[in-house]
Amino acid sequence: MAKKMRGVVLHADWDPKPEFKLGPKDIEGRQTYLGSKVWRNPRVVIEERDVPKPGPGEVLIEVKACGICGSDVHMAQPDDDGYIWYPGLTGFPSILGHEFSGVVVEAGPGAKNKATNKPFKGGEAVCAEEMLWCGSCQPCADGWPNHCERLDEIGFNVDGAFAKYIVVPDRVVWPLDPLKDVYSGEELFLAGSLVEPTSVAYNAVVERGGGIRPGDNVVICGGGPVGIAACAIMKRMGAARVILSEPEPTRAELGKKMGADYVINPLTEDFVQRVMDITDGYGAALYLEATGLPTVVYPQIEQCVWEGRALNAKIVVVARADAKMPVTAEVLQVRRAQIIGAQGHSGHGTFPRVIQAMATGMNMLPMITKQITLDEVPENLVMLRTDRKECKITVRLDKE
Incomplete structure (x- = not known):
């Protein structure tokens, strides 16, 4: 029997507005690049899911920390007509959360660590890009993976990191080794979760x-x-x-x-x-x-x-x-x-440069103003609609 984990899942109804037209990258009833034109009546629930398995070139990560992003809030926030606020790529139901760090548990065949150019051994501290670019379409070939024609996004249209485990392609995984000169213990993973928004x-x-x-x-x-x-x-x-x-x-x-x-x-x-x-x-x-x-x-x-x-x-x-x-x-x-x-963060060495800047004096940890458990995510998503006192609320999965 597959191992189970709990995840914060967003459900919504596919109910397109009259002006909406299915685009070439949309999938009827499942995915659209115009979220606020389609998805209605968002509902956030904590559900049991199977722990995912890594395939070739993929990495299974045990999530230690994951921040709540404004996009998480707006995907779960209905307007006066019940449509979600977030206007971009969305596909539900999906586990939310994309600003995360954690530890490699298992690597599929061919999955390599950028720090060593060798296969992952397990135990490596890492973070990951949120944008899952394909690497072979025209925008990717031109060096613009943020605008990949076959883009998937962690926590938007594929399962995210408000769960104990997540599987991602090795091409978007970045080691946190440089941060170990500055941070240790839980601070390493809190800092790692800030790489994506930074x-x-x-x-x-x-x-x-x-x-x-x-x-x-x-x-x-x-x-x-x-x-x-x-x-x-x-x-x-x-x-x-x-x-x-x-x-x-x-x-x-x-x-x-x-x-x-x-x-x-x-x-x-x-x-x-x-x-x-x-x-x-x-x-x-x-x-x-x-x-x-x-x-x-x-x-x-x-x-x-x-x-x-x-x-x-x-x-x-x-x-x-x-x-x-x-x-x-x-x-x-x-x-x-x-x-x-400006959209997203991938390409042109953005992640490693941010990690190096954080490792050499750019301390982003003060941005985290509140730490919560997985069970507290739904209520904090609602709170953040109107309460702006907190800057970054981070979910501590290592406390689960």
Whole structure:
């Protein structure tokens, strides 16, 4: 008889909106790239599942820690009509959770450890990418696995890590050996679980946004985990002023601890005027939209670009939202500005670079503000819909 484990599973009803059309990568009744157009009445339950077995090139990992992501919250959150908030790739039922670290238990034939280029022996501390790219489609061949044409995503359309065990392909597994110089015991796995969300921020501001020159100004809109991680990355890159826009006091204080030089409360302060004051009228070289409220936030960013003296500003949009941004082309044209989309984290060595940065002084552990058990996941998913005091809530599977 197969061994059993418990997992946090999201169920929902396939009930497409009238305007939805099945796309070439959608699967009727099972999977879509337009989640908020299709899935209705989400329900989170803890169920028993079989412990998975690794096949050729796959690795079985015992999960030690897994963070709750905003996408987990939005997949489980219904709007007024019952449709999920999350707009992207989704396939239910699936075990949630994708920001994880753990220990290799068993490796299938041919599965190799990147640190040694030899087969896994078991016992290795690892983390893994959330995006399961195929490696053979055109985007993958061109070096853009984030946009794989046969993409699967851990915890979105395939079973994730809010469970004791998970199987993943070896190509997305990254050893945590460099972190052992800084962290040990449970801290190693807590830090390892932060590699994925930090890599999302890295991909947004470095790979997609192109980074900055030391001495440039940066504005981060949104003090969630990705925004906070971006503060740390941008300060490490040499930003003169990292400005965080965040109304929640606890997240604002955390932002300062992680690299923000200034914090703006957009609910009580004039965002545009404050940015102009802080930067002596220049504005910023890079703006990050990490709030998921583009109809509110983008016009303010655009006004900063228009009023600021700095040309060539880059506006990177990383938060996922169904809403359309109200863009004024004249501002982009006159100010030589760009809007850049950022998705995910895979490719171009994002994971190993984040691990090395964390191993050499970029401490991301303060982002974890609460630790919970597997049984507490459903209630915390509901709490995070409205309560923004916590930054990163992490599930401790090693306590199960």
